[in-house]
Amino acid sequence: MSENMGLAPPKSPPIRLTREVVNSGFKQRVNELSGQHMDACYQCGNCSSGCPLAQEMDILPNGIIRLVQLGQRDEVINSETLWICASCFQCTVRCPKGIDIQAVMDALRQMALDEGVDHFGPDQIDPEQAALVPQPGLVGVYRKLST
Amino acid sequence: MKRIGVFVCHCGINIAMTVDVKRVAEEAMNMPGVAYAQDYIYMCSEPGQALVREKIKEEELDAVIIAACSPNLHESTFRAAAEEAGLNPWQCEIANIREQCSWVHTNREKATSKAIRIVDTLVQKTILNESLEPIPVSITKKALVIGGGIAGIQAALDIADSGYKIILVEKESSIGGHMAQLSETFPTLDCSQCILTPKMVAAGKHPNIELMTYSEIEEVSGYVGNFNVKIKRKASFVDWSKCNGCGLCMEKCPAKVPSLFDRELATHGAIYVPFPQAVPNKPVIDKDNCIYFKSGKCRLCEKVCEIGAINFEQEDLIVEEEIGAIIVATGFETLPVPNLVEYGAGDVPDVIDGLAFERLLSASGPTVGEVRRPSDGMVPKEIVFVQCAGSRDPERYRPYCSKICCMYTTKHALLYKHRVHDGQPYIFYIDIRTGGKGYEEFYHNAELDEGIIYLRGKVAKIFRDGDKTVVWGTDTLTGRNIEIAADLVVLATAMIPKDSTAELVKKLRIQTGPNGFLSEAHPKLRPVESINSGFYIAGAAQGPKDIPETVAQASAAACKVISLFSRDHLEQDPAIAWVDEDLCGNCRICISVCPYDAREFDEEKGIVIVNEALCEGCGSCVAACACGATQQRNLSDSQIRSMVTASLGGE
Ligand SMILES: Cc1cc2nc3c(=O)[nH]c(=O)nc-3n(C[C@H](O)[C@H](O)[C@H](O)COP(=O)(O)OP(=O)(O)OC[C@H]3O[C@@H](n4cnc5c(N)ncnc54)[C@H](O)[C@@H]3O)c2cc1C
Ligand code: SF4
Ligand code: SF4
Ligand code: SF4
Ligand code: SF4
Numbered sequence: 001m002s003e004n005m006g007l008a009p010p011k012s013p014p015i016r017l018t019r020e021v022v023n024s025g026f027k028q029r030v031n032e033l034s035g036q037h038m039d040a041c042y043q044c045g046n047c048s049s050g051c052p053l054a055q056e057m058d059i060l061p062n063g064i065i066r067l068v069q070l071g072q073r074d075e076v077i078n079s080e081t082l083w084i085c086a087s088c089f090q091c092t093v094r095c096p097k098g099i100d101i102q103a104v105m106d107a108l109r110q111m112a113l114d115e116g117v118d119h120f121g122p123d124q125i126d127p128e129q130a131a132l133v134p135q136p137g138l139v140g141v142y143r144k145l146s147t
Numbered sequence: 148m149k150r151i152g153v154f155v156c157h158c159g160i161n162i163a164m165t166v167d168v169k170r171v172a173e174e175a176m177n178m179p180g181v182a183y184a185q186d187y188i189y190m191c192s193e194p195g196q197a198l199v200r201e202k203i204k205e206e207e208l209d210a211v212i213i214a215a216c217s218p219n220l221h222e223s224t225f226r227a228a229a230e231e232a233g234l235n236p237w238q239c240e241i242a243n244i245r246e247q248c249s250w251v252h253t254n255r256e257k258a259t260s261k262a263i264r265i266v267d268t269l270v271q272k273t274i275l276n277e278s279l280e281p282i283p284v285s286i287t288k289k290a291l292v293i294g295g296g297i298a299g300i301q302a303a304l305d306i307a308d309s310g311y312k313i314i315l316v317e318k319e320s321s322i323g324g325h326m327a328q329l330s331e332t333f334p335t336l337d338c339s340q341c342i343l344t345p346k347m348v349a350a351g352k353h354p355n356i357e358l359m360t361y362s363e364i365e366e367v368s369g370y371v372g373n374f375n376v377k378i379k380r381k382a383s384f385v386d387w388s389k390c391n392g393c394g395l396c397m398e399k400c401p402a403k404v405p406s407l408f409d410r411e412l413a414t415h416g417a418i419y420v421p422f423p424q425a426v427p428n429k430p431v432i433d434k435d436n437c438i439y440f441k442s443g444k445c446r447l448c449e450k451v452c453e454i455g456a457i458n459f460e461q462e463d464l465i466v467e468e469e470i471g472a473i474i475v476a477t478g479f480e481t482l483p484v485p486n487l488v489e490y491g492a493g494d495v496p497d498v499i500d501g502l503a504f505e506r507l508l509s510a511s512g513p514t515v516g517e518v519r520r521p522s523d524g525m526v527p528k529e530i531v532f533v534q535c536a537g538s539r540d541p542e543r544y545r546p547y548c549s550k551i552c553c554m555y556t557t558k559h560a561l562l563y564k565h566r567v568h569d570g571q572p573y574i575f576y577i578d579i580r581t582g583g584k585g586y587e588e589f590y591h592n593a594e595l596d597e598g599i600i601y602l603r604g605k606v607a608k609i610f611r612d613g614d615k616t617v618v619w620g621t622d623t624l625t626g627r628n629i630e631i632a633a634d635l636v637v638l639a640t641a642m643i644p645k646d647s648t649a650e651l652v653k654k655l656r657i658q659t660g661p662n663g664f665l666s667e668a669h670p671k672l673r674p675v676e677s678i679n680s681g682f683y684i685a686g687a688a689q690g691p692k693d694i695p696e697t698v699a700q701a702s703a704a705a706c707k708v709i710s711l712f713s714r715d716h717l718e719q720d721p722a723i724a725w726v727d728e729d730l731c732g733n734c735r736i737c738i739s740v741c742p743y744d745a746r747e748f749d750e751e752k753g754i755v756i757v758n759e760a761l762c763e764g765c766g767s768c769v770a771a772c773a774c775g776a777t778q779q780r781n782l783s784d785s786q787i788r789s790m791v792t793a794s795l796g797g798e
Contacts, residue, residue: 014619014628019529019571022600040595043603043624066624070600 047091296324298686305705321425371681527634552639
């Protein structure tokens with residue numbers, strides 16, 4: 001089949017879908033944690049087009065949902081997008097299918113943290129900036145940004 | 148001299164912006180015979196028509212000319228108005244100064260003088276117009292429906308219920324068409340046979356319906372209200388009047404023939420009924436596969452048939468019928484899988500089409516409703532559905548959308564999940580098109596509840612790898628290629644017109660479009676009529692459609708026939724060709740030029756006459772006739788001469 005023999009790893013490897021991949025439990029866990037239904041998404045892209053931070057993301061919000069639908073756990077958990085999302089709810093209020101995308105992002109961040117995907121350490125904050133941010137703000141930020 | 152009235156329409160600004168309508172009316176007053184002329188903003192409005200009626204009386208007009216839009220639009224409106232005011236309708240003419248003048252020109256001066264000449268041309272014609280009466284044509288109040296699918300059945304039932312006789316001709320031995328093959332039907336998932344068979348039984352029993360199954364149209368002649376149809380009743384080699392449908396012959400027949408009804412997933416004998424609920428429930432012998440016909444030995448069926456219904460001597464029979472109207476409902480078939488080269492060309496095992504999958508899902512099908520793949524009977528756990536297989540592909544296959552496959556593919560995936568709970572269905576699609584009442588909701592719920600994976604992209608290749616059928620596609624939503632090692636692949640192949648339709652339309656002399664589907668007279672306003680009068684169309688033969696739309700169209704076509712039959716006689720336009728018997732030299736050139744077969748040699752008179760019911764007034768024979776014997780009413784040679792002179796500016 002399409003084995004990439006001895007060459008550099010392909011940039012866009014084909015996704016090999018099997019019922020084990022689709023039903024690995026990843027999508028089901030996201031549904032459970034977020035209280036949302038990933039299969040309801042019909043990929044209209046409204047969440048991405050309204051997102052104020054979309055230009056900073058490696059995968060757009062609708063792309064995240066799509067990869068969850070296809071059971072592509074690793075790609076999602078390691079995406080920058082989860083941490084760039086500002087939880088501003090723009091996506092959630094726009095979604096025609098009533099999906100709370102912000103809750104999905106939250107669930108995915110939770111899963112990433114649980115798995116110890118280290119994204120942002122306290123040492124990465126400039127002490128001068130840290131001094132300017134009030135304490136509750138810092139706590140809130142750490143829930144999102146730290147291990 | 149006749150007193151002629153001229154009425155010039157502004158059509159809002161449609162005409163008045165480019166043509167000086169007041170000047171046209173003024174100039175008309177100088178034309179011969181014109182006794183009155185006036186312009187008005189909307190001639191077709193009720194006040195506009197009232198003006199015409201009023202002036203006909205006041206000015207004692209003998210004829211009127213309405214200078215306005217195309218006669219295709221309002222000729223009948225103004226002729227009716229003229230008739231109401233006491234004129235013969237053929238004393239009303241339309242001068243087209245919109246489509247043929249104001250809409251196609253910009254120079255006001257030139258457009259105005261052209262409009263004046265157009266009016267003058269019609270004045271010249273009108274001076275010599277005769278008063279005519281419509282020609283009455285009788286109607287045979289018996290209809291013919293060709294094709295016994297759900298479209299034909301529905302149309303036949305509606306006409307029969309209104310009290311008219313009808314003949315339903317079906318090619319196969321049973322009526323039912325494709326709907327009989329389906330398992331459950333979207334969007335409500337009712338069992339197809341359960342809702343179809345009551346209608347089949349009703350059609351079989353209706354006193355006004357005569358079923359002619361295993362029959363085909365041989366020849367059609369005549370015209371609306373008066374067709375003569377020859378129908379070939381193919382030899383079934385079973386005397387249906389004796390056969391009681393016991394089925395002993397079918398049990399004993401040693402031949403094995405792939406069942407077309409079961410999409411070759413099962414076999415039946417050489418003597419067979421296509422499916423158990425067939426109407427009529429009478430077997431036929433497939434001559435090409437019968438052992439006796441091939442080798443001269445066997446006749447087992449004859450031996451077991453206690454009532455002696457088998458008749459190897461039976462021959463095709465031609466019956467002739469007088470018919471008033473014809474509905475064509477010959478349905479569809481699907482693009483054969485071998486045509487689809489990149490999808491294995493029919494050589495890769497476990498690649499089947501949607502109709503075959505319907506048979507696998509069907510409780511009365513070869514697997515009694517269990518989904519089992521053809522190669523080894525395994526229950527597929529990974530199943531891929533491929534939409535637009537041959538549709539929306541103008542380069543290689545069919546350019547159009549087959550309209551039903553988005554819906555039935557979702558239905559297939561959903562019914563599969565109901566039967567194989569741990570299986571995974573994938574659907575490759577380009578767009579999901581779910582226009583229809585309750586359709587988007589059906590798709591939404593299937594997506595939500597059934598765990599179907601929809602992949603947006605066209606499948607590029609299907610090939611075999613061990614016992615797997617590998618599908619290469621893409622998912623444009625992630626921008627990634629997809630590879631699935633499937634157990635079974637189902638192609639939603641394009642809906643195409645039934646192959647025999649091409650030959651049939653030649654016999655009927657009706658039109659088809661570029662893709663072979665029957666053409667309607669007008670895509671919006673006359674969707675169930677053929678352009679040739681007396682022919683109506685219904686169902687998938689006209690274009691891809693699902694059952695609700697098919698049934699609606701069939702009832703609409705039936706309604707047209709009923710409305711035709713509700714009249715005492717038809718009226719034919721009298722402005723047609725006629726022959727001056729003293730001048731006809733019997734050269735018969737007119738017979739060869741007439742596109743409507745309206746010219747015939749009259750033995751008694753020794754000249755060529757016009758069949759008034761068939762003549763469409765096209766004028767071909769008038770132009771061809773070297774003796775000047777053939778003339779057209781209200782378009783005589785002298786009328787045409789003075790019209791040409793006027794259109795060139797007089798003199
Ligand atoms: C896989 C599949 C699944 C589908 N599922 C659904 C569904 O779930 N819901 C839904 O609404 N629709 C569904 N459809 C669509 C449905 O099958 C059609 O809408 C319907 O069958 C059209 O009916 P018809 O009478 O026009 O044509 P047909 O069913 O094709 O009937 C035409 C009849 O005319 C006969 N005939 C043809 N030529 C001649 C001739 N020259 N002389 C005499 N007889 C002739 C044929 O033998 C046939 O009996 C599905 C279609 C497919 C392919
Ligand atoms: S707005 Fe909702 S439906 Fe549309 S892509 Fe985003 S999550 Fe999906
Ligand atoms: S004669 Fe033909 S139809 Fe009859 S049993 Fe033999 S093979 Fe079958
Ligand atoms: S109905 Fe859907 S699957 Fe069928 S041709 Fe149209 S878009 Fe393609
Ligand atoms: S006018 Fe046309 S249709 Fe009529 S008889 Fe002549 S050729 Fe035929």
